[in-house]
Amino acid sequence: MVLRQAEPTLAQLARGYPILAITGPRQSGKTTLARKAFPGQPYVSLEDPDTCAFAEEDPRGFLARYPDGAILDEAQRCPALFSYLQTRVDADQRMGRFVLTGSQQFGLMSSITQTLAGRVGLVQLLPFALQELLDAKVSVGSLDDMLLRGLYPPLHDRPLAPEQWFANYVMTYVERDVRQLIEVQNLSLFQRFLKMCAARCGQLLNMSSLANDCGVSHKTIGAWLSVLEAGYIVFLLQPHHQNLGKRLVKTPKLYFHDTGLAAYLMGIRDADHLSIHPARGALFENFVICELMKRRLNQGLAPNLYFWRSNTGEEVDVLIEQGDKLMPVEIKSGQTFTSGFLSGLHRWLQHAGDKALPAHLVYGGDENMARGGVSVHAWHGMQHTPAP
Template sequence: MIYRQIEPTLRRLAAGFPILALTGPRQSGKTTLARALFADRPYVSLEDPAERAFAQEDPRGFLARFAAGAVFDEAQRWPDLFSWLQGMVDEVRVPGRFVLTGSQQFGLLAHITQSLAGRVGVAHLLALSVTELSAPPLPPLELDRVLLAGGYPAIHAHAIPPGDWLAAYVETYLERDVRQLVNIVDLNTFQRFLKLCAGRTGQLLNLSALAGEAGISAGTARAWLGVLEASYLVHLLPPYHRNFGKRLVKTPKLYFLDAGLAAWLLGIRDPTTLALHPLRGALFETLIVSEVLKHRRNAGAPPDLYFWRDNNGLEADLLIEEGAALQPVEIKSGRTVTPDYIRAAQKAGRILGDAGRLPWLVHGGEDTYERSGVRVVGWRSLGAALAGS
């Protein structure tokens, strides 16, 4: 099994809470990880109609089998489970007794908030990070491969052609999930909306323009985008919320959480097309933003990620907030660090003044070093830089 960097966080939460909840996108490896990490507990899939029927007809009898604890997969499929678990853990509070996995878009976190507040530690498992993809037994990693294949575990663990797997993923999971949550009359319209979102990854979100191009109302676009967020498919990166002066930009930027999925939706299938595509830089920026988000989620930390643009011409692709400190990051897809790249990173660093951290320049090459007041970080070394920051 591929080692997941979230494991220490899961063990920490299981040692402090009677219930651990693991959520994330479809096919991110939640079930595999939960079963491997908590192999001493019985595993129950509530997708199984027989198990679910037993639970609904005789909840006491169903749960009596698991008095010592269990892993409940797709826990949101039986909403009453959360109320029953509340009584069980209040009566006998044992750390790590129950492990729940499920999808946020189907109400897992809503049920937890209603019934299990204070009793559950919540973790978010996203797709594989570059650091995880770089570890044995996986083959050596190349940037174009990451941008085309993304980080969903099945693609790498089973050597499935990315185009085949991602096509099935969109059809089998995304369309099915969305249809269960919102009323979609014309599936082709939703597919067009999804592709239009991919074409806007790394850009400021203009909801009315997006809706107009998709041929839907702004309200529908907002609802569909909310489903994509809840499904961990897109992330809206907000502008920095504290006032350093007047801000020019008040709208968020849209990012896909998997660059490979965005590339597939854009029709990019091979390295040659990728190299010439006008959105290659946006896909690289998407990869880097998602990597930072994965690092924070794996550590059990809130996102606390922002961007900055003001009317003085200062801009930072990413601001990482850590307590009272801010780390400005400039992102460039080129493999060679040019003087223009360095100047852009220096400009990002000026947002914070003399008290700010050394700005980072994350680029598409391999080299990591300091130059002219900038910390240059190769894309492959970003995980190590984040761990040491």
């Protein structure tokens, strides 16, 4: 069993909130975490049609079956329950009674904000963090193996081929959620859109270019992106707003929550192909940013990550905002460290002045070191970087 870093956070939140919510992508381990963290609570899946119908038609009778609380899986499927949950926890303010899980950010979060505001402790659970697997002595293979397989739990606790698993994941989950959230007239166009997004992994978001390549309107691209964000398939990394004496790019960058899914959508099928693929650097950058994000989300905190890029092309891959200070992190996929890796960091440090915290570099090699005033971290040694 892999110990999830979010489990202590859930235990802490359970002491201060009557309801806990675990949201995140499908197959990220939400149900497993909820049942492990709260083994004494009954488990109820609202994906079961009969159970969901009972909860919708008689919410009082449904909740009466669980006077001491329960784990309600895929809770967004039964929005009628939320008002009755509010009444129940207001009348009996025992902490940590109900645990809600959900895969659709829009459905679960909108119900929480409308009826359960102030009563819910929230954790967003992404696929495994690399450190979780390393701590559990689970082999992830080489860097290219890990980028190709990704970090979804089923691909590390079952003998599954990534290509087959991702094909089923896209068909059974991504496309189903799309149909539930918006009406897609042409599913093949949406599939093309998914692949176009993967091809742009780590790039500045250009919605007009996406619309032209997919043959749909700018408005449609916006709606489809919102669905992918709601389903925790992609996320947008925002540029940092502070000028630092430079005109800055104001467009976000597009990333996937898992490199394995992005690689699959790019048509990469083995580690040898990935090792020479032009998108390898972008996938490695995507991986590092996701790992930094997971460390924050697993603590129940909002992400505090940005990137910095001037209109002349100067760039730092990640800025971690800590109060009024900024910690720069550069990401290089090369396995051999060279002093050129540090040039962007050194330029940014000159602009930032006293706003800058110590700089870090994560690269594709195996050795941790300090060079030129920068802490250099191997890809599998990211636990030594300061927490975001």
